[in-house]
Each structure stands twice: as structure tokens, then as C-alpha cells.
Amino acid sequence: MPEIKPMEGNQAVAEAMRQINPDVVAAYPITPSTEVVQTFSSFVANGLVDTNYVAVESEHSAMSACTAAAVAGGRVMNATSSQGLALMWEILYITASLRAPVILTVVNRALSGNINIHCDHSDGMGARDCGWVQLYGENVQEGYDNLLQAVRIGEALDVRLPVMNCIDGFLVSHSYELLQVEDDAPVKDFVGPYQAVNPLLDISHPISIGPLDLWDYYFEHKRGQCDAYPPAKEAILAVGKEFGKTFGREYGLMEEFMLEDAELAVVALGSTAGVAKVAVESLREDGVKAGLLKLRAFRPFPAAEIAAALQGKKAIAVFDRAISFGAASGPLFSEVAAALYTAGQQIPALSVLYGLGGREITPEQISGVFRQLPEVASGGQPADPVLFLGVRE
Amino acid sequence: MSHYAPDAKYQELAPGGIIPQAGNAEEYSTGAWRLQKPVRRDEDCIDCMFCWVYCPDNACWTKDQSVKGLQFDYDHCKGCAICAQVCPKKCIDMVPEDQES
Numbered sequence: 001m002p003e004i005k006p007m008e009g010n011q012a013v014a015e016a017m018r019q020i021n022p023d024v025v026a027a028y029p030i031t032p033s034t035e036v037v038q039t040f041s042s043f044v045a046n047g048l049v050d051t052n053y054v055a056v057e058s059e060h061s062a063m064s065a066c067t068a069a070a071v072a073g074g075r076v077m078n079a080t081s082s083q084g085l086a087l088m089w090e091i092l093y094i095t096a097s098l099r100a101p102v103i104l105t106v107v108n109r110a111l112s113g114n115i116n117i118h119c120d121h122s123d124g125m126g127a128r129d130c131g132w133v134q135l136y137g138e139n140v141q142e143g144y145d146n147l148l149q150a151v152r153i154g155e156a157l158d159v160r161l162p163v164m165n166c167i168d169g170f171l172v173s174h175s176y177e178l179l180q181v182e183d184d185a186p187v188k189d190f191v192g193p194y195q196a197v198n199p200l201l202d203i204s205h206p207i208s209i210g211p212l213d214l215w216d217y218y219f220e221h222k223r224g225q226c227d228a229y230p231p232a233k234e235a236i237l238a239v240g241k242e243f244g245k246t247f248g249r250e251y252g253l254m255e256e257f258m259l260e261d262a263e264l265a266v267v268a269l270g271s272t273a274g275v276a277k278v279a280v281e282s283l284r285e286d287g288v289k290a291g292l293l294k295l296r297a298f299r300p301f302p303a304a305e306i307a308a309a310l311q312g313k314k315a316i317a318v319f320d321r322a323i324s325f326g327a328a329s330g331p332l333f334s335e336v337a338a339a340l341y342t343a344g345q346q347i348p349a350l351s352v353l354y355g356l357g358g359r360e361i362t363p364e365q366i367s368g369v370f371r372q373l374p375e376v377a378s379g380g381q382p383a384d385p386v387l388f389l390g391v392r393e
Numbered sequence: 394m395s396h397y398a399p400d401a402k403y404q405e406l407a408p409g410g411i412i413p414q415a416g417n418a419e420e421y422s423t424g425a426w427r428l429q430k431p432v433r434r435d436e437d438c439i440d441c442m443f444c445w446v447y448c449p450d451n452a453c454w455t456k457d458q459s460v461k462g463l464q465f466d467y468d469h470c471k472g473c474a475i476c477a478q479v480c481p482k483k484c485i486d487m488v489p490e491d492q493e494s
Contacts, residue, residue, distance in 0.1 A: 071409075099409035160408060198411055206415030212423070213410055220403035221410040228408075 002247075007179040009172035012144040013079065013105045013165070014039035015179075018049055019187040020151055022103075023074030023194065026054035026065035028084065031117045032169040033107035036079035059084040063091035063102075070100035070162075071209055073199025075151070078102065081169060082109035085123045089130070095162045096131025097225060098209060099197075101154035102162040104132070105147060108270065108321075109169040110357040118358020119169040121269065124298075125322040125331045131225060133163040133232050134299040136269040138255075140177040143167040145249055146296075148182075151191050152239040158231040160197060168271040170358065182247055190246055229300040236297050253302040255294040256309055258284060262291025264373040265310060267336055268319040269295050272354075272361055276319075279366035290370050301335050307343030310336075315377035317350040317369045317387075329386055348376045354389040365389055396420070419469070423450070427472035429487040435462050437484035444476035444485060 007015065013036045017025070025044075027037040044053040052069075056062045059080055070076045080088065085106055095102050108124050110116040124134060133153060137143045143165065150163040167173055198207055213221060236253055244250025255273070258280050259265060266276050273294035283290040293309055295302075310316060318337075320330025327334060329351035340347055352369055355361045369389065376382045396412045397405065407413050433444070440461050445453040452470035454463035465476075477485040 097410055198407075198409070198413070205413075208412040208415055208417060210410070211412055211418075212421065216399065217397065217401075217406065220401070220406055223403040224406055224408060 002180050002182045004178050005181055006176045007140060007181075008035070008174055008176055009140045009143045009167050010035035010107065010174065011039055012140045012179050013147055013167070014043070015181060016144050016147040016187075017077055018043045019182075019184050020075070020077070020148070020191050021049045021188075022051050022077040024052045024054065024066065024069035024076045025078060026056050026062050026069065026076075027078050028056050028059045028062045028080075030059070030081050030084035032109055032173045033079040033081040033084070033105065035173070036105055036107070059087040060091060063088035063095065063104075066102045066104075067091055067095045067098065067100050070095070070102050071098055071200050073196035073201045075155075075194035076100075076102045077104070079105040079107065081107045082111055082117075082123045085127055086111060089127070092127055092130040092132060092162075094210070097221070099160040099225075099228065100162060101160055103147065103150050103154060103165065104162065105143070105165045105167070107169045107173045108166055116357040117169070119171050119271075119321070120356045120358065121166075121321040122323070122356075124164065124166050125320075125324070127164070128299060128331065131161065132299060133159075133161050133236075133297070134166060135163065135236075135296055136166045136298060137172065137296075138271055138273045138294065140172060140175065140179050141249070143172055144179055144181075145243065145247070145251065148187060148191060149236075149239045149243055149251065153232065153235045155195065156231065156235040156239075157195070157197070159228055159235050161228050161232055166270065171271045180247075186246060190243070233297070233300045233302060236300075251296065253295075253297045253305055254309065255296060257292040257294060259291035259293055259309060261289060263289040263314045264370055264377070265291045265293055265313045265316045266319060266366060266369065267293045267295060267306075267310075267316060267332065269298065269332065270321070272319055272321065275361055275363055276366050278363040279370065282363065283367055283370055288370060295332070298332070301339070303335070303339035303342060306336060306339045307345055310340065310347060311343075311345060313347055315348045315350070315373040317352050317373060317376075319352045319354055321355045323353055323356065348379070348381050349385075350376055350382050351386045352389050353386060359390050361390065422468045424452075424466075424468045424470050427467070427470060427490060429472045429474065429489050430467060430470065431465050431472070431474065431476050431485045432488050433460070433464060434484040434486065437482045439482055441481060443479045443481065447475050447479045449473065449475065
């Protein structure tokens with residue numbers, strides 16, 4: 001029988017890793033994701049898994065070892081945050097280009113400088129173009145569930161992409177919540193055995209990996225990689241549906257909360273979606289037709305689906321917990337706006353930058369943004385399209 | 394990448410940028426960017442094979458454990474001059490590509 005246990009986000013991720021029992025974990029722990037690999041290394045030491053755990057000397061080495069182990073033919077996992085993800089940067093692109101389905105839990109944390117250990121999405125957003133699938137979870141249960149699904153999504157034979165399982169640093173990673181831990185056997189059945197594609201260790205079929213690739217073929221290889229993302233979107237839907245049938249919690253590309261009949265909507269990622277739900281519920285009690293679009297898959301970006309979900313709204317606010325310096329708005333806003341433009345929808349929209357470096361976001365603040373939206377709607381586009389929410393000025 | 398035709402479409406290439414065969418570097422010419430090419434003066438060569446041992450590109454021709462009289466594979470030699478550096482007899486000259494040897 002599945003058990004309901006109080007667990008932190010990091011422990012939940014480590015528990016999922018124990019159940020998956022990957023072939024290789026090569027890690028260099030960093031706050032706030034430390035506990036994932038710390039807990040998992042105790043599983044290795046206690047013989048609960050037969051993973052080859054490699055303690056490396058940096059995150060650059062960690063992702064190098066993970067990528068190498070994946071192309072060698074193994075199922076590979078890891079966890080990191082912030083500066084750790086930044087140090088992995090050049091390898092992240094290679095992992096995706098080699099179509100190596102490494103699974104990385106990213107416990108989102110602000111990037112230096114100045115140094116800060118708390119939650120924002122600048123690490124994940126910075127890595128948005130490197131070719132990895134990115135799933136953002138709202139709470140401890142989603143951190144656990146998304147990891148189990150990430151394995152199936154990344155390893156699907158028409159996908160073969162690495163996946164980031166993103167959860168908010170401290171807000172989810174260090175928060176105790178009630179987690180439904182599924183039994184080992186159905187989890188193992190759901191995840192299934194690893195199926196290697198063109199593994200380097202298959203010496204009867206030798207191949208060349210990562211060769212020199214100049215003006216003559218590089219562009220074709222990048223174009224080919226683009227074809228992996230539509231199947232990845234399909235895999236997220238199919239695996240989410242199967243997860244629902246198996247464990248009772250169905251997942252899609254996004255979650256629509258009181259959105260269908262909403263006139264005003266907020267778009268958000270991660271734990272902020274939970275805060276926004278409280279705001280939406282209280283606004284509904286006051287007769288405000290508020291709704292939430294919680295995006296789960298940021299990569300591949302479900303542009304058409306987002307445009308369809310927001311169709312007919314009078315005004316929207318897109319919440320970004322990251323700044324794209326020099327850009328006209330937050331990174332999520334830019335993509336949502338492009339999705340609407342492409343779909344021919346002119347919805348007045350506000351870009352909200354909030355929560356940097358762990359700055360708290362409250363239901364009252366989100367309600368306040370909702371209460372600004374009718375004015376945004378009546379005036380067409382807002383006079384100042386970017387709102388810094390919760391900063392002292 | 395010479396495993397594929399020069400006009401191969403992206404759909405024809407293996408995913409992950411791999412070449413589904415091994416030992417194919419020989420088929421891909423990388424010598425075009427060389428500025429200086431090594432030329433061995435065979436009259437001073439003692440056939441110690443250092444040039445062959447140190448060459449990072451397997452571009453030093455050999456036959457019957459001898460390099461004498463065979464010169465270099467100019468399709469793959471990138472002109473790094475390691476052979477000239479390690480030669481104990483200093484009998485390998487680095488000749489500019491725009492100059493007759």
C-alpha cells in the first residue's frame with residue numbers, strides 16, 4: 001500500500017531515486033540540493049541501491065561524468081542548484097546534443113552575485129536554451145512525481161533528451177509536506193528497464209561520438225535536434241496520463257486552476273502557483289473572475305496550448321522569478337507574449353518580476369496584481385509593462 | 394562526417410551527431426588549415442621513429458618500422474611541428490605552405 005509520509009522535497013526526490021535505482025549518480029552537492037545526493041549516497045552505502053556513485057571534484061566534472069556514463073549506456077541521475085548548474089553550463093548543451101537522457105533535479109536558487117542561497121528561477125531560466133526538457137513542480141509531491149515521469153519522458157525512443165526536474169529551493173526542497181510514497185514494485189514497473197541507444201560500451205557496434213562538426217554538417221545536426229521537442233511534448237502528455245492511471249495523479253503540460261471562465265489570469269511556475277491558488281480562491285469569493293495557468297513544462301514550451309488556454313481573457317499577468325537583464329520583460333513573459341502574438345491574440349499583459357533571492361511572495365500581493373488587471377484591460381497595454389513586485393523603491 | 398554524402402539532408406543524419414561507425418577520422422581531411430608543413434631531410438634521419446611516436450594526428454607515414462623516405466600525410470597533418478621539435482637530429486624542417494620545399 002502507498003504510504004503517506006511527511007517528507008521534505010529533497011528527501012522525496014532522493015526516495016524517488018532509490019526506487020528508480022539508476023546505474024550512475026555523479027554528484028557534487030550544493031545548497032539547497034545537497035540533501036538529495038547526501039540522502040541518496042546513504043542509500044548507496046547501505047546497499048539499498050546498486051548505483052555506481054561517483055564523488056567528483058566539481059559540477060563541471062559531475063555533468064561530464066553523467067553525460068559520459070549516459071552515452072556509455074547507463075541510466076544516470078544527479079541534482080544541483082544555482083552556481084552548480086552554472087558550472088555545468090557547457091556540458092548541458094553537449095548532453096542534449098548527444099541526446100543523452102540524463103535526469104537532473106534542479107533545486108532552484110538565485111545566481112550570484114551577490115551570493116544568495118534562496119529560491120528564484122535565474123538558474124533554470126539561464127539554462128533554458130541548452131536543449132534540456134524542463135519540468136517545474138509546485139510542491140513536494142510534484143517533485144517526487146515529476147522525477148518518476150522524467151525518466152520515461154527523457155528515455156522515450158523518439159525523444160532521448162535530458163530532463164531537469166525543477167523544484168523551488170527551500171520553499172519545496174526543505175519544506176515538510178505529506179507525500180504519498182508509492183510502493184517500490186509499481187514504481188519500478190512504471191519506470192521500466194533502461195533501454196540504451198547506440199551505447200559506447202556495445203563494442204560489437206562501434207560508433208564515433210562528438211566528432212568534429214563544422215560548417216558542413218553542424219547546422220543539420222542542430223536542425224535534427226529540433227525534431228525531438230514535439231515528441232517530448234507528446235511524451236509529457238502520454239506519460240502524465242499513464243501516471244494518472246497508475247497512481248491516481250494525472251499530469252499535463254500545464255494545470256489550469258479556475259481558468260476556463262476566468263476573465264483575469266496569472267501565469268506562474270513552481271511553488272508560487274500554490275500561493276496564487278489561495279489568491280484566486282479568495283478573489284472568487286469576492287466575485288472577481290480570477291484564474292491561474294500553472295505551467296509545468298517550460299521546455300518544450302507549449303506555445304499553442306498556452307494561447308488556447310488564455311484565449312478570451314481580458315488581461316493577464318505573467319510572473320517571472322528571474323530577470324533577463326536587458327530584455328524588455330521577464331523570460332516567461334516573453335515566451336507567453338510570443339505565443340499569444342503567434343496565435344493572433346492581443347491580450348493586454350503585465351510582466352511581473354518578483355521573489356528574487358528568496359523574497360517572499362504572498363497571496364495578498366498576487367491579489368493586488370489581479371486588482372490592477374482591470375485597469376490594464378481597459379487601457380489596452382499597460383503604461384509600464386514591467387512591474388517589480390515586492391521590491392523597496 | 395564523410396560517412397555521409399556532402400549533400401545529406403538533416404533527416405538522414407543519425408540522432409545525437411554520432412557517426413554510426415568507428416575509425417573514420419582518416420576520411421575527413423583536416424590538413425587544410427596548416428600554415429607550415431614538415432619536410433624530413435632523409436640524409437640526416439637516423440630512423441629513431443620519434444616523429445611517428447609523438448605525432449598527435451597519426452600523420453607520419455611508416456612502413457616496416459621505418460619512416461625514412463616516406464614523409465607525412467598532408468591531408469591530416471595540421472602543422473603543429475611537434476615532430477620537428479622532438480627530432481634529435483633536427484632534420485625535419487617546417488616549410489611555409491606558400492613556399493616551395
